[in-house]
Amino acid sequence: MAPGVHALGVAASRDPIVFVPESLRTDASVPLLVALHGAGGDAPGGLSVLRVAAEALGILILAPASRAATWDAVRGGFGPDTVVIDRALEKVFSFVPVNPQRVGVAGFSDGASYALGLGLANGDLFRKVVAFSPGFVPPGPQNGQPAVFIAHGTQDAVLPTDATSRRIVPVLKRRGNDVAYREFDGPHTVPPAIALEAGLWLDWTARPTP
Helix, strand or coil, rough: CCCCCEECCCCCCCCCEEEEECCCCCCCCCCEEECCCCCCCCCHHHHHHHHHHHEEEEEEEEECCCCCCHHHHHHHHCCCHHHHHHHHHHHHHCCCEEEEEEEEEEEHHHHHHHHHHHHCCCCCCCCCEEEECCCCCCCCCCCHHHHHHHEEEECEEEEEEHHHHHHHHHHHHCCCCHHHEEECCCCCCCHHHHHHHHHHHCCCCCCCCC
């Protein structure tokens, strides 16, 4: 597949997209990160958070879109969103040699909450989870022990850290997950440097050349 952004054709509306960076190595199996948008967002919005880091590090990005205004499990239970994500993953795996040991899920805000729920429920597939400013962990089954990276701005007025990440992190550690927690001085956003830090934490590719 040529570098750039491509629609996958697995949903009649709000179709998932895949981003193939110029830096992606094609001589070996590749790393894949599923990127989930925040509430009211779309597939390009999910990609935008990680696009620069993915290009710097050579990581394939799959960006789906929720069926409604936000992800199903954030509203009450896993359902139609997981069906579309499964279809998208199947399509990507059919034409790209994905490294099964280097598959992860990431998200921002509601997408971060969903990434935590999806990642913990499918730890055999998603070996690593990246959550930027999550609100909570949706209830659901747990399968495997994915490593988790959480980043949250200390000036976040939408999802304040005291009520969210600072409560989530100890729970995950008690469950036995390997958790890296990063607070930064900022609001409800993902600074490019934090996105790159998360990409480096994945430890899937060589560090970018300065």
